[in-house]
Amino acid sequence: MSEQDPAIEVSALRKRYGDFEALRGIDIAVQRGEVFGLLGPNGAGKTTTVEILEGYRARTEGTVSVLGHDPALRSVELRRRIGIVLQSGGIYSQITPREALAQWAGFYPRPRAVTEVLALAGLEDVADVRCRKLSGGQLRRLDFALALVGDPELIFLDEPTTGFDPEARRAAWETVRSLRDLGKTILLTTHYLDEAQELADRVAIVKDGRVLAIGPPRELVARPSGTGPAGTHPPGSERYRVTYRDADGALVELDTEDPTALLNELTARALAEGWRLRDLSVGRPTLEDVYLELTADA
Amino acid sequence: MHDVVVLGWRQYRLERRMFWRNPSAAFFNFVLPLLFLAAGGAILSGSQEDLDKLLPAIAAMSVMATTFTALAYNIVFLRERGVLKRIRGTPLPTISYFAGVAANAVTNCAMQIAIVVVAGRVIFGIGWPHDWLELLVFVLVGVVSFAALGVAFAHAIPNFESTAAYVNAVFLPVLFVSFYVFDSTSAPEFLRSIAEGLPLYPLIVGLSGAMVTGKGLSDNLDALAVIALWGALGIYLAVRGFSWERTGA
Numbered sequence: 001m002s003e004q005d006p007a008i009e010v011s012a013l014r015k016r017y018g019d020f021e022a023l024r025g026i027d028i029a030v031q032r033g034e035v036f037g038l039l040g041p042n043g044a045g046k047t048t049t050v051e052i053l054e055g056y057r058a059r060t061e062g063t064v065s066v067l068g069h070d071p072a073l074r075s076v077e078l079r080r081r082i083g084i085v086l087q088s089g090g091i092y093s094q095i096t097p098r099e100a101l102a103q104w105a106g107f108y109p110r111p112r113a114v115t116e117v118l119a120l121a122g123l124e125d126v127a128d129v130r131c132r133k134l135s136g137g138q139l140r141r142l143d144f145a146l147a148l149v150g151d152p153e154l155i156f157l158d159e160p161t162t163g164f165d166p167e168a169r170r171a172a173w174e175t176v177r178s179l180r181d182l183g184k185t186i187l188l189t190t191h192y193l194d195e196a197q198e199l200a201d202r203v204a205i206v207k208d209g210r211v212l213a214i215g216p217p218r219e220l221v222a223r224p225s226g227t228g229p230a231g232t233h234p235p236g237s238e239r240y241r242v243t244y245r246d247a248d249g250a251l252v253e254l255d256t257e258d259p260t261a262l263l264n265e266l267t268a269r270a271l272a273e274g275w276r277l278r279d280l281s282v283g284r285p286t287l288e289d290v291y292l293e294l295t296a297d298a
Numbered sequence: 299m300h301d302v303v304v305l306g307w308r309q310y311r312l313e314r315r316m317f318w319r320n321p322s323a324a325f326f327n328f329v330l331p332l333l334f335l336a337a338g339g340a341i342l343s344g345s346q347e348d349l350d351k352l353l354p355a356i357a358a359m360s361v362m363a364t365t366f367t368a369l370a371y372n373i374v375f376l377r378e379r380g381v382l383k384r385i386r387g388t389p390l391p392t393i394s395y396f397a398g399v400a401a402n403a404v405t406n407c408a409m410q411i412a413i414v415v416v417a418g419r420v421i422f423g424i425g426w427p428h429d430w431l432e433l434l435v436f437v438l439v440g441v442v443s444f445a446a447l448g449v450a451f452a453h454a455i456p457n458f459e460s461t462a463a464y465v466n467a468v469f470l471p472v473l474f475v476s477f478y479v480f481d482s483t484s485a486p487e488f489l490r491s492i493a494e495g496l497p498l499y500p501l502i503v504g505l506s507g508a509m510v511t512g513k514g515l516s517d518n519l520d521a522l523a524v525i526a527l528w529g530a531l532g533i534y535l536a537v538r539g540f541s542w543e544r545t546g547a
Contacts, residue, residue: 079388079389080389082387084384086380086384088380089383089384090376090378090381091379091381092312092316094316094319106305107390108389130319150389
């Protein structure tokens with residue numbers, strides 16, 4: 001395979017547990033060097049998708065390629081090239097971070113230096129403390145460190161900052177950005193919109209085992225209202241949200257691709273009818289607005 | 299191949315280090331059989347015949363405690379904590395991992411058997427084992443069988459909190475029935491049949507032959523066969539039902 005092939009290719013992926021269909025046809029392609037976000041509510045199928053890609057679960061249907069391998073075959077060759085941060089992964093209670101990293105480094109052909117990884121994860125101060133004495137945030141940083149010590153090309157982060165305080169989240173975000181700067185490919189699941197917006201080059205919004213929209217956060221935000229597939233909006237089109245109070249004081253929200261015309265019309269009407277446009281604002285919808293629209297039950 | 303061996307050795311070293319750092323595990327592994335020996339020895343002192351029976355019984359209990367009990371505990375703990383799942387996501391070969399874990403149990407077992415044998419010689423005047431080969435064979439087959447049964451039994455334990463209850467519900471009855479039938483000449487026939495069908499009693503019989511009575515391997519082949527059959531069942535169940543992940547119960 002060449003360097004230009006996508007790091008991850010998934011097509012028509014389905015997963016059934018008995019009668020329950022957790023995934024109903026997922027199609028995504030993650031390019032090399034990209035930070036790709038899987039965003040969706042709990043139970044949307046994010047973790048199921050990621051665990052199929054990591055080789056933990058067998059798929060029911062569809063094709064999956066991770067760095068050119070079928071993860072279901074669980075080849076050692078593939079696992080040498082990926083790093084996994086599980087939603088919740090434990091560690092021996094009597095081991096220290098330095099020892100754990102040294103042990104894990106031994107699994108990989110070209111590991112990074114333990115001291116370097118300790119520094120990257122911000123664990124220098126507790127490098128020789130037994131894990132049972134570490135805080136939840138410190139253990140989470142160790143999760144990151146253990147996933148990185150093998151110097152993987154592709155890193156899976158399953159809800160990496162769930163339960164973090166704001167400061168710890170920013171620190172984790174910095175780590176993810178530094179990994180991207182190193183050219184790593186990252187697949188990230190999250191139910192935090194701001195996290196997806198901050199970190200991801202592209203986002204797939206997932207719900208009920210389907211991809212509802214896919215694209216860079218900026219473009220998802222710019223999509224015309226309605227729920228047409230992503231990327232169907234005319235090039236250059238942008239979406240604005242105009243908010244104001246009408247003559248009766250009721251708050252009105254309008255979406256438009258042409259705020260100039262809308263504002264002209266509004267101000268003309270207000271002047272003609274002799275009322276004031278109070279609380280007027282023109283803004284861009286956030287990813288949150290798009291997300292709520294897409295994931296709202298119709 | 300080279301990798302598999304090196305990584306297995308590294309895993310073994312890690313397991314040993316973790317073992318020594320867990321004081322309660324270390325305690326149970328070494329002090330418990332000594333306590334049993336001391337208590338039994340105090341009660342039975344004066345009767346060499348009873349001491350002769352105590353020693354192989356404690357040795358067999360050591361085999362079961364270091365393999366069946368310890369592995370059931372460890373596997374459930376590591377599974378419920380998510381350590382197994384994390385390890386599964388790394389390139390560490392499964393065979394290396396389990397070789398390291400099993401070798402750790404074997405080391406504990408070997409140390410306990412050594413303690414019991416030395417105590418028999420030094421404290422109870424029983425002398426060195428008559429048949430070292432028989433001792434080795436029974437300990438080896440016992441270790442493999444009870445280790446496999448421990449891993450298999452871990453599948454039945456839904457969460458770490460209930461591990462002690464599950465393990466003791468098996469360990470203690472098996473221990474008492476086997477000890478009682480081995481010690482008593484007047485045990486009811488049905489109890490004797492049960493004990494002879496379980497893996498611990500045949501192990502006591504074999505170890506007794508090796509350590510005390512001098513009854514040779516060829517006379518104890520039926521006992522060896524019972525342990526090996528349990529071992530085969532244990533290996534089948536251990537591999538078939540193995541779960542790397544939290545069961546969620």
